[in-house]
Every structure is written in structure tokens, then in C-alpha cells.
Amino acid sequence: MDMRCGDRRQDENPVAVREFELCEACEIVGSCRQGIDDLRRQADGTVRGEIVVPSAVAGRAVAHGGWTAWVFDELLGYTANSLRGFSVTAELAVKYRRPVPLGARVVLTASGRMDGERRRLMRGEMRCVDTGGLLASAEGVWIELADADAHYARATARPQKTSL
């Protein structure tokens, strides 16, 4: 299969992702800072969105792997938090199948399920919009915070004698 993505540069005016709660910094600007747009839940329960790969994320001619991981962290995080209360990333594993072309529009899909009281098992894919070819996939674990206020208060407190 030809794995090239169409070179569709459509990065202007991304659609705000309002169907899902965004991370704090993205909520301030009103849309996903990575550029994930048109994120919607499908009839089968999966979540689908799209993103144009910004030229600024070039590693060497194609997208940097860290950018791809960040996109999955956002995508799976939005999806995990749509299942129930607020959760954070505990594990994220990315498989890089093909180089992700700069300027290409790619399709993102995500799904997940509860596993016990606080754990959500999440998975996602990034595919070419034109060919449907798989560029990358990810699996991760999100953990619901027992007390989000206490979690962030601890994390942002001035370091004293750490127990780590």
C-alpha cells in the first residue's frame, strides 16, 4: 500500500474541540494547542478527530516522535476523561509504524474502557486521511485521581524534604 498522506495544508482556523474537556492550557485558548480538531464520539463509542501535522514539528523531514506521543497523550486523555471523573496519564506506549509527513491531515481514533475502580485502559491510532494507512498506534493507562485538588496541591507545593 502507498503509505504517503495527501499534502493537504489546512492548518488555519482549527475547529474548537468543544465536545470534550481539554487540558487546562488548551481550555484557556479554547482549542487544542496541538491542533486536534473536530473531535467527536462516533455511534460505535470510539472517538474520532483530525489533525494537520504542523511543519514546525519536524524531527528530520517528518514529524518528531515526541510530537506524535504528545498528540496521543491529548487524544487518549480527552477520551479517558469522557468516561468518568478526572484522570491522569500513568503509562503511554507508542508504536511508530510509518513516518508521519509534515503538512498532512491525519485521522485520530481512540477508545477505552474502565478496568476496576480507577484505571482506564486506552488505545488510539493515527492514520492517513487519504489512504487509511496506519502511521502510529498507542496504548496507555489513565488513573482517576482520588482527590484532584490534593494531587495538584502536593505537586505544586514548594519542595521540602521529598519522600521520593
Ligand SMILES: CCCCCCCC(=O)SCCNC(=O)CCNC(=O)[C@H](O)C(C)(C)COP(=O)(O)OP(=O)(O)OC[C@H]1O[C@@H](n2cnc3c(N)ncnc32)[C@H](O)[C@@H]1OP(=O)(O)O
Ligand atoms: C481533559 C484533560 C486531559 C489532559 C489533562 C492533563 C493530563 C496530564 O497531562 S497528566 C500528566 C502526566 N501524568 C502524571 O503526572 C501522573 C503522575 N503519577 C501520579 O501522580 C500517580 O502515580 C498516579 C496518580 C497515576 C497513581 O498514584 P496513586 O493514586 O497513588 O495510585 P495508587 O493508589 O498506587 O493506585 C491506584 C490504582 O491505579 C493503579 N495504577 C497506578 N499506576 C499505574 C500504572 N502506571 N499502570 C497501571 N495501573 C496503575 C494501581 O494499581 C491501583 O489500581 P487498583 O485501584 O485496581 O488497585
